[in-house]
Amino acid sequence: MLFKRRQDIKEPFAYRVFGATLGAVVLFIVEVLQVVIVAAAIIVPVRYFLIKPFIVRGASMEPNYYENDYLIIDEVTYRFKDAQRGEIVVFRPPGNESQFYIKRIIGLPGETVEILDGVITVFNSEYPNGTSLSESYIEDYTEGHERVILGADEYYLLGDNRDSSFDSRKFGPVDEESIVGKVWIRGLPFERISTFTSPDYNF
Numbered sequence: 672m673l674f675k676r677r678q679d680i681k682e683p684f685a686y687r688v689f690g691a692t693l694g695a696v697v698l699f700i701v702e703v704l705q706v707v708i709v710a711a712a713i714i715v716p717v718r719y720f721l722i723k724p725f726i727v728r729g730a731s732m733e734p735n736y737y738e739n740d741y742l743i744i745d746e747v748t749y750r751f752k753d754a755q756r757g758e759i760v761v762f763r764p765p766g767n768e769s770q771f772y773i774k775r776i777i778g779l780p781g782e783t784v785e786i787l788d789g790v791i792t793v794f795n796s797e798y799p800n801g802t803s804l805s806e807s808y809i810e811d812y813t814e815g816h817e818r819v820i821l822g823a824d825e826y827y828l829l830g831d832n833r834d835s836s837f838d839s840r841k842f843g844p845v846d847e848e849s850i851v852g853k854v855w856i857r858g859l860p861f862e863r864i865s866t867f868t869s870p871d872y873n874f
Contacts, residue, residue, distance in 0.1 A: 684841070696864045698836055699809035710793075714753075720778045723743075723746055723761075723851065723852060724741065724742070724743060724858075725741065725743075725761050725771065725773065725854075726739060726740070726741055726742070729835070731772075731774070731834075731835055731837065732759070732773055732830055732831045732832060733832045734745075734831070734832070735808055735831050736759070736773065736831075736854075738858070739859075740860070741857070741858045742761075742854050742857055742858065743854075743855050743856040743857075743858055744761050744851060744852040744855060745852050745855040746851060746852035747762070747852075748852070748853060749853065753779075753780075754826065754850065755776065756777065756872065757775065757776060757869045757872065758776050758854075758867070758869060759773060759774070759775050759867060760773070760775075760776060760826075760853050760854070761780070761827040761850075761851045761852060761855060762774070762828070762845055762850045764842050764845070765845065765846075765849070766842065766847070767842075769822075771851065772778055772828075772837075772838075773830075774828035774829055774836070774838050775808075775828065775830070776826055776828060777791060777793075777804065777829045777839075778793060778819070778826060778827030778839075778844075779795070779826065780821055780822065780823050780824055780825055780847070781823060782794060783795075783801075783818065783820045783821070784821065784827045785801065785817070785819075786815040787816055789812040789813050790803050791804040792804070794827075798874065802873070803874065804873075805853050805873040806870070807870060808831055808870055809831050809832075809833060810832075811833040812834075813829070814833060815840045817840065819844065821844050822844065823848055824847040824848070825844050825846060825847070826846075826850070827844055853867070855870050
């Protein structure tokens with residue numbers, strides 16, 4: 672039996688305009704462009720408004736983060752909740768807004784932070800007489816001798832490698848608006864892929 676071609680099925684417009692061979696190529700290109708546009712519509716907002724890649728430079732966060740560690744920064748959480756002590760953040764340092772630094776949050780807005788004889792003491796409404804900060808993630812003695820009162824939107828940030836960190840002991844507190852986001856995932860190197868976990872403080 673011979674099968675007749677249905678007359679009500681129209682050839683694609685590209686076939687009619689460019690012919691079968693070239694038309695197929697045109698259709699393929701159009702489909703690829705559609706995939707690219709849809710992917711861009713998803714990826715671009717995620718890349719610019721939700722997460723940001725960050726490569727660690729320097730030794731200020733050792734032994735927890737090393738030179739060339741590839742991190743994913745969560746940019747959305749702080750739009751809905753306040754930053755917490757112990758979280759590691761990427762921010763623009765005071766007086767050098769073109770740069771991005773990575774440090775750990777030590778003091779929160781409204782608190783007083785004192786560094787004396789290698790001990791960090793935090794004063795707030797819960798501990799008006801102060802309580803010392805127990806930091807299991809550092810190996811160094813915290814150099815410095817200062818007492819800083821933080822404003823309503825200021826944070827005190829320190830590097831984990833205290834001997835090799837340019838941080839709030841040098842440039843002072845950091846405004847909330849200068850914080851880009853918090854470390855979420857370490858993506859590279861592969862052998863150290865991990866998500867961030869908040870330290871367990873003594874208060």
